[in-house]
Amino acid sequence: MKLLKKNYNFASFEPFIIIAFWALLFASPLLFGRYEKQIEWDQVFMVWINYLPLLGLFLINRFILLPKLFFKSKKLLYFVVTSFVILIIATGIYAFDKNNDIPNIKPQTMEFKKGNPPPMHQGRNFPPPSDQRLSNSPKPIPLFANFLILAVLLVGFNAGLQISMRWANLEQEKFKIQKESVENQLAFLKNQISPHFFMNTLNNIHALVDIDTEESKKSIIKLSNLMRHLLYDSEGKSTSIKKEIEFIESYIELMKLRFSSKVKINVNIPSEIPDKLIPPLLFTSLLENAFKHGISYNKPSFINILMHFTEDKLVFEIENSNHPKKDDEASGIGIENTKKRLTLLFKNNFDFKISETKELYKVNLKIPL
Structure with missing residues (x-):
């Protein structure tokens, strides 16, 4: 593009x-x-x-x-x-x-x-x-x-x-x-994934090596694919939707290593993916924000991720349980960076809505294809 x-x-x-x-x-x-x-x-x-x-x-x-x-x-x-x-x-x-x-x-x-x-x-x-x-x-x-x-x-x-x-x-x-x-x-804005994510993921994989060797090997491969996408596939101005979805799925799988089965993570992405290009790493900050501020170790937590397509639009929705942290100001930076990048990329030809209650935080994003 x-x-x-x-x-x-x-x-x-x-x-x-x-x-x-x-x-x-x-x-x-x-x-x-x-x-x-x-x-x-x-x-x-x-x-x-x-x-x-x-x-x-x-x-x-x-x-x-x-x-x-x-x-x-x-x-x-x-x-x-x-x-x-x-x-x-x-x-x-x-x-x-x-x-x-x-x-x-x-x-x-x-x-x-x-x-x-x-x-x-x-x-x-x-x-x-x-x-x-x-x-x-x-x-x-x-x-x-x-x-x-x-x-x-x-x-x-x-x-x-x-x-x-x-x-x-x-x-x-x-x-x-x-x-x-x-x-x-x-x-700058498209590389907003936190370095703590890599540190925590490596620590989790290190702890998993003694418990489940095969699973740790799979996790290392997923982390490798994710880093390859960050370092190489995202260098261009656009990437295929399929690669971006693979990145999202790898990210979610690696994040699951940190949480128990009490955290409900649902992903709903259609099997038929349009053969079109989009700017890379559009959803990174939204995913990180959901996992960072939507999960509590003391209370029931959930994250629901939905993606679907129309003839000329991609719709991405992510909602999570709302567990405000003390560093909510830092999370707002990621959302603001996403807005700035969307404005630079699409001018006014996009729709970005955020709705929040005491129990739920929801983001709805529509971009042109």
């Missing part, structure tokens, strides 16, 4: 976005230029030369101004320096354009012989001379003004892209830290 989905490294797409942007910009005179027969490379090269100041501004902004000023909490200084750099480049373009301005060619006008009026066409004069038409046509935007407009857009694009990618990186780091935190919490 996957707790958290893999997050993609969106920052790795940044170079492709930049390359695509500049490739499209430099290809624009080839893609959108209006040429009658063939590409006029002189005009294309002239457009590319006009793009070089923009490329220089982009590189300065990306590798110097943004990392050294903007992302170092010097935003006001960044805007001042960036504006100054843009104005310096625009001034240079203006001076270069003025010094290399091509003089206007005086348009040729039609000369008519003296005494001959201008030709008429159906009562209308010819269009006005070409110099008059040219004076009325809109003038192109100067290069420096065009640079200023594109420079502002380019700086905004560059800063926006950098901010977006840094935000994506921060979100990814936050996601990674959160994932590691969840995994560490789960690793």
Whole structure:
């Protein structure tokens, strides 16, 4: 079962976005230029030369101004320096354009012989001379003004892209830290079985060796299987329901070594087990809590364990006689750890209820399959 989905490294797409942007910009005179027969490379090269100041501004902004000023909490200084750099480049373009301005060619006008009026066409004069038409046509935007407009857009694009990618990186780091935190919490919470259990079980097996050798051998095998499940099978994020049930049964059999036949322990688990996976060691704290606080050596005691399945849920119930101990606070820690782990694993998609009276303590747990 996957707790958290893999997050993609969106920052790795940044170079492709930049390359695509500049490739499209430099290809624009080839893609959108209006040429009658063939590409006029002189005009294309002239457009590319006009793009070089923009490329220089982009590189300065990306590798110097943004990392050294903007992302170092010097935003006001960044805007001042960036504006100054843009104005310096625009001034240079203006001076270069003025010094290399091509003089206007005086348009040729039609000369008519003296005494001959201008030709008429159906009562209308010819269009006005070409110099008059040219004076009325809109003038192109100067290069420096065009640079200023594109420079502002380019700086905004560059800063926006950098901010977006840094935000994506921060979100990814936050996601990674959160994932590691969840995994560490789960690793801690799922291994809450008390070390005293192993010590008591080994002592019981040691006492059983002289009384019943065969039974002691079986107990050692069960303890070995239980420890193997704790050390190896529970390392993954999920385990089969069958293995978890085998763990529960081994745990109960070993706990029976400590108690006499006066303690009634009933286990009701169906023979047909769904072939599905669940998080390991979900029921360990509940079992330990029942045996630790549900059994008295002076009063009749019982523990009833029930597990059954629906189409999409596993239902685990455990009830025991209620014999409060002085260290009830410690038992509450196990229950709280179980709640925390269930919340980390299933969010709100589980049901965990506890009911308690003077004689009975009951836990009902439902988890999705």
